[in-house]
Amino acid sequence: MNVSPKSEPAGLIPIGEAERRSGVAKETLRVWERRYGFPSPVRDAAGDRLYTAEDVEKLRLMKTLIDHGDRPARLAPLSREDLVARLLTPSPANDGEAGAWVEDALDRLRRHDVDGLRELMQSAIYAQGLARFVQDNVATLTRAVGEAWIGGRLQVYEEHLFTEQLVRILRGALDGLPRPAAARPRVLLTTLPGEPHALGLLMAECLLALGGARCLSLGAETPPAEVVAAARAHGADVVAVSFSAMVPAEAARRAAADLRAALPPETELWAGGASAAHVGPAPGVRTLPNLPDIPEALDHWRSVAAGPR
Amino acid sequence: MNVSPKSEPAGLIPIGEAERRSGVAKETLRVWERRYGFPSPVRDAAGDRLYTAEDVEKLRLMKTLIDHGDRPARLAPLSREDLVARLLTPSPANDGEAGAWVEDALDRLRRHDVDGLRELMQSAIYAQGLARFVQDNVATLTRAVGEAWIGGRLQVYEEHLFTEQLVRILRGALDGLPRPAAARPRVLLTTLPGEPHALGLLMAECLLALGGARCLSLGAETPPAEVVAAARAHGADVVAVSFSAMVPAEAARRAAADLRAALPPETELWAGGASAAHVGPAPGVRTLPNLPDIPEALDHWRSVAAGPR
DNA sequence: CATTCATCTTGTCCTGGACAAATGCCTCAG
DNA sequence: CTGAGGCATTTGTCCAGGACAAGATGAATG
Numbered sequence: 001m002n003v004s005p006k007s008e009p010a011g012l013i014p015i016g017e018a019e020r021r022s023g024v025a026k027e028t029l030r031v032w033e034r035r036y037g038f039p040s041p042v043r044d045a046a047g048d049r050l051y052t053a054e055d056v057e058k059l060r061l062m063k064t065l066i067d068h069g070d071r072p073a074r075l076a077p078l079s080r081e082d083l084v085a086r087l088l089t090p091s092p093a094n095d096g097e098a099g100a101w102v103e104d105a106l107d108r109l110r111r112h113d114v115d116g117l118r119e120l121m122q123s124a125i126y127a128q129g130l131a132r133f134v135q136d137n138v139a140t141l142t143r144a145v146g147e148a149w150i151g152g153r154l155q156v157y158e159e160h161l162f163t164e165q166l167v168r169i170l171r172g173a174l175d176g177l178p179r180p181a182a183a184r185p186r187v188l189l190t191t192l193p194g195e196p197h198a199l200g201l202l203m204a205e206c207l208l209a210l211g212g213a214r215c216l217s218l219g220a221e222t223p224p225a226e227v228v229a230a231a232r233a234h235g236a237d238v239v240a241v242s243f244s245a246m247v248p249a250e251a252a253r254r255a256a257a258d259l260r261a262a263l264p265p266e267t268e269l270w271a272g273g274a275s276a277a278h279v280g281p282a283p284g285v286r287t288l289p290n291l292p293d294i295p296e297a298l299d300h301w302r303s304v305a306a307g308p309r
Numbered sequence: 310m311n312v313s314p315k316s317e318p319a320g321l322i323p324i325g326e327a328e329r330r331s332g333v334a335k336e337t338l339r340v341w342e343r344r345y346g347f348p349s350p351v352r353d354a355a356g357d358r359l360y361t362a363e364d365v366e367k368l369r370l371m372k373t374l375i376d377h378g379d380r381p382a383r384l385a386p387l388s389r390e391d392l393v394a395r396l397l398t399p400s401p402a403n404d405g406e407a408g409a410w411v412e413d414a415l416d417r418l419r420r421h422d423v424d425g426l427r428e429l430m431q432s433a434i435y436a437q438g439l440a441r442f443v444q445d446n447v448a449t450l451t452r453a454v455g456e457a458w459i460g461g462r463l464q465v466y467e468e469h470l471f472t473e474q475l476v477r478i479l480r481g482a483l484d485g486l487p488r489p490a491a492a493r494p495r496v497l498l499t500t501l502p503g504e505p506h507a508l509g510l511l512m513a514e515c516l517l518a519l520g521g522a523r524c525l526s527l528g529a530e531t532p533p534a535e536v537v538a539a540a541r542a543h544g545a546d547v548v549a550v551s552f553s554a555m556v557p558a559e560a561a562r563r564a565a566a567d568l569r570a571a572l573p574p575e576t577e578l579w580a581g582g583a584s585a586a587h588v589g590p591a592p593g594v595r596t597l598p599n600l601p602d603i604p605e606a607l608d609h610w611r612s613v614a615a616g617p618r
Numbered sequence: 619c620a621t622t623c624a625t626c627t628t629g630t631c632c633t634g635g636a637c638a639a640a641t642g643c644c645t646c647a648g
Numbered sequence: 649c650t651g652a653g654g655c656a657t658t659t660g661t662c663c664a665g666g667a668c669a670a671g672a673t674g675a676a677t678g
Binding site for chain 2: 020021112114115155156157158160161163164168171172175179181190193194196216217218219222223226227229230233234
């Protein structure tokens, strides 16, 4: 009986909508109100909570910070600006010197010049090769876009637009690469439920394919049991899972451990993405927090596993 | 403190997980138990509900049927087989005669011969053109895959795999098409929050691009306010939104009406996808439930809007 | 400096009631 | 027989306020 873009009487947001938009569960919203006094929504005639857009924005920032390890009690009293500042500090002094290329790309994005953006990216690939493009340009650009979004200098749809064009470019490049059926290792790529970001996956696939691996991507949000079934059915040498910064550290750790336990021992498990570092040194899990780790891991696999089969 | 693939003591599923897997909200699960006696989960030592995998499977089927207009009170007493039967009846007698091509494709999918699957699709494009491929082969194949999944004859990851390969093929075809910057109409494609399926969008984009339109895809799940902002910023003549069968009919109707109200009057709104028919005849919204409607709509737009600008 | 243990914090789940919106059903006039 | 209008029922969402397990923190100890 309820819909996402519910009729908003005066721009006020009911609790279900607030959950969807901020990512904070309804129960948690009520308990935060009880414990920390934030948020303190007004009520409609029926006594139902109505949140302001500012509340929801602050909740979204809090959620992001909590996923990075912060604690709600510390964050609740802070202002929106404080939260934004705290989100941006971890990555130091890269605001002005982001590089002319990145600035150029951001500029085209702001002007919605999608063709120009794609051309810029395509020529960067031709100029320096796909590997350096993925490792340098894309990584920097993605971070710059993320920060611009946090700081409110970019609309949500502009971020969507950016992702869409980037996916397009990378997919195109990938299709141009040879895919020898017998190549090794056979790598199964995916993301676990709750992690919808497939971009990191695509970047990883580029580097793996460049390194001569045989890639098979399942796309995002594959249930763990299905990952295991697919790995078995496809005879994968390696299962590569991407954890974006969105995933709470603890969730990533546990998911990796569970998957490791369920996979055949001879299948390697590689964890990539921003939260991969938090997966920590786990037995039988190779963490590749940075993209350049990928070619290295491939080399290592070949030197170790060259014998069998 | 909770994670998707939570440690399952004996294959039993706590309520949060059940919500994620079935798509039925926690509150609704409790209220169904109170009213209809289904599901009736066992409890752990703390009194928390624990659902079986069969319960969750039945819940997922019920949710699908309810989204199609059925009512929970009627469905709760039925068995899993009854639900499956009810889901499959609407599309009559297309089980055996699905066509040799579709059978071939399904077969390759079951054998995880992804390269073979892509080759098959690619040659179909060459043989009959992109338009017929999208309208006939893809539409039939997608339905066949969906039905195989409902009937349990296909794993979830196999469906992921299928989607991934299809997206790849379509994206590749799309990149081969000319994109004259001045072409009209300018169409903005997207999906509203809650609708993650981007495949329909991609199919529509193919047909629109073939029809000479200038497409700009925002990808999935763009908030309505952002759709409006993007349409304005990009000077879109048409905003095309895709509603898959996953979207409840009422939700689709309301979302379309809200979006229509928020868009500038001179911007047309087109609704496509399986639930588009349920959007019903709404003022100012053009519903395109079937893919062949797209070229038609393009012709109509050109004949009407040829004058202005 | 590392490790163990007690204390705090935090998210999730519980019950049982309430209500508004939407749907289906029935009646009545044309 | 058909269509419009009104009433009853169905259904999803929300509320309050309490409880608890598991993780994080910090202090005391070896």
